[in-house]
Amino acid sequence: MLIKKKNRQGGEFSTASMADITFLLLLFFLVSTNIDVDTGIGLALPQYVPPEEQNFAPISKDRLAAISVNSNGDVLLNKKIIAIPQIKENLTGRIRSKIDLPKKKKLVVSIKTDRQTNYDLYIRTLDQVKGAFFEVRDEYALNHWGKKTHSSDQLTKEQMQELKDKIPIIISIAEPEQINK
Amino acid sequence: MTFEKKRANTSPGIPTASMPDIIFMLLLFFMVATTLREQDIFVKFTLPEAKAIEKIENKRLVSYLYVGKSGRIQIDDNIVQLKDIQNIMYKKRVALPPLIVSLRVDKSAKMGEVTDIQQALRKADALRINYSARRKE
Numbered sequence: 001m002l003i004k005k006k007n008r009q010g011g012e013f014s015t016a017s018m019a020d021i022t023f024l025l026l027l028f029f030l031v032s033t034n035i036d037v038d039t040g041i042g043l044a045l046p047q048y049v050p051p052e053e054q055n056f057a058p059i060s061k062d063r064l065a066a067i068s069v070n071s072n073g074d075v076l077l078n079k080k081i082i083a084i085p086q087i088k089e090n091l092t093g094r095i096r097s098k099i100d101l102p103k104k105k106k107l108v109v110s111i112k113t114d115r116q117t118n119y120d121l122y123i124r125t126l127d128q129v130k131g132a133f134f135e136v137r138d139e140y141a142l143n144h145w146g147k148k149t150h151s152s153d154q155l156t157k158e159q160m161q162e163l164k165d166k167i168p169i170i171i172s173i174a175e176p177e178q179i180n181k
Numbered sequence: 182m183t184f185e186k187k188r189a190n191t192s193p194g195i196p197t198a199s200m201p202d203i204i205f206m207l208l209l210f211f212m213v214a215t216t217l218r219e220q221d222i223f224v225k226f227t228l229p230e231a232k233a234i235e236k237i238e239n240k241r242l243v244s245y246l247y248v249g250k251s252g253r254i255q256i257d258d259n260i261v262q263l264k265d266i267q268n269i270m271y272k273k274r275v276a277l278p279p280l281i282v283s284l285r286v287d288k289s290a291k292m293g294e295v296t297d298i299q300q301a302l303r304k305a306d307a308l309r310i311n312y313s314a315r316r317k318e
Contacts, residue, residue: 026207
């Protein structure tokens with residue numbers, strides 16, 4: 001018997017469904033991607049020092065802004081009672097006056113809380129402090145380069161560095177006090 | 182003069198041959214942009230709101246620490262005790278030195294607990310933290 005070789009017409013496979021398959025994959029990644037960006041208030045904690053080695057460097061009063069928040073939600077700024085939304089105004093002036101001072105004379109903001117203080121209050125306070133620093137930075141950038149800091153891609157690296165040098169954000173979280181049991 | 186209508190010689194219709202390529206490109210973008218890190222969250226919390234917030238630039242550096250309404254602490258997929266935080270974070274810190282710890286703390290939490298966690302983080306030398314907060318309108 002003679003087996004005839006089948007005549008095949010061009011060895012191709014249809015690519016029509018390729019698009020569908022890739023769409024499916026695309027959909028999967030679309031769904032599993034979380035585009036929402038994480039936002040928050042950044043902070044660098046101080047290095048841990050054992051209590052017996054701690055020595056308190058005195059800070060002169062004119063460069064210190066001490067904020068304390070107690071468990072009732074009262075806020076003290078340099079021992080005077082203040083409402084949280086006013087902290088920003090209060091600090092911007094002081095930060096502004098210290099722009100041209102040397103590094104060792106910049107403003108230090110210290111935040112102290114009670115163990116019973118509400119976390120939300122603390123964040124609102126910290127928000128005000130950060131906001132004050134950001135506002136002065138914005139002003140400085142606007143006056144010198146006509147740009148805002150928020151469009152950080154527009155500021156060059158040197159400009160960012162200058163901002164950091166002129167208006168450093170120094171926030172000190174007070175060392176928790178030892179409770180004698 | 183007579184005007185003749187010009188007719189295209191080719192058959193009408195959009196060529197779909199390059200469609201898969203275009204979609205592949207989209208696919209690639211999403212594959213690269215995706216961070217497959219879906220965690221089950223066991224604790225309940227509402228984030229506080231703030232105005233002066235920053236974006237976390239590099240998500241791969243972030244490790245989350247959740248503190249819920251009930252005061253329970255979760256790291257990754259486990260509920261942990263306060264005393265374990267130091268060890269866990271130290272290991273993470275060694276594996277990834279520029280680690281950022283994002284604290285997602287319920288807004289009704291007390292500062293005492295947050296301070297304890299911060300002390301643990303300081304002992305673990307994980308000093309870059311971020312208080313997670315939503316943007317206030």
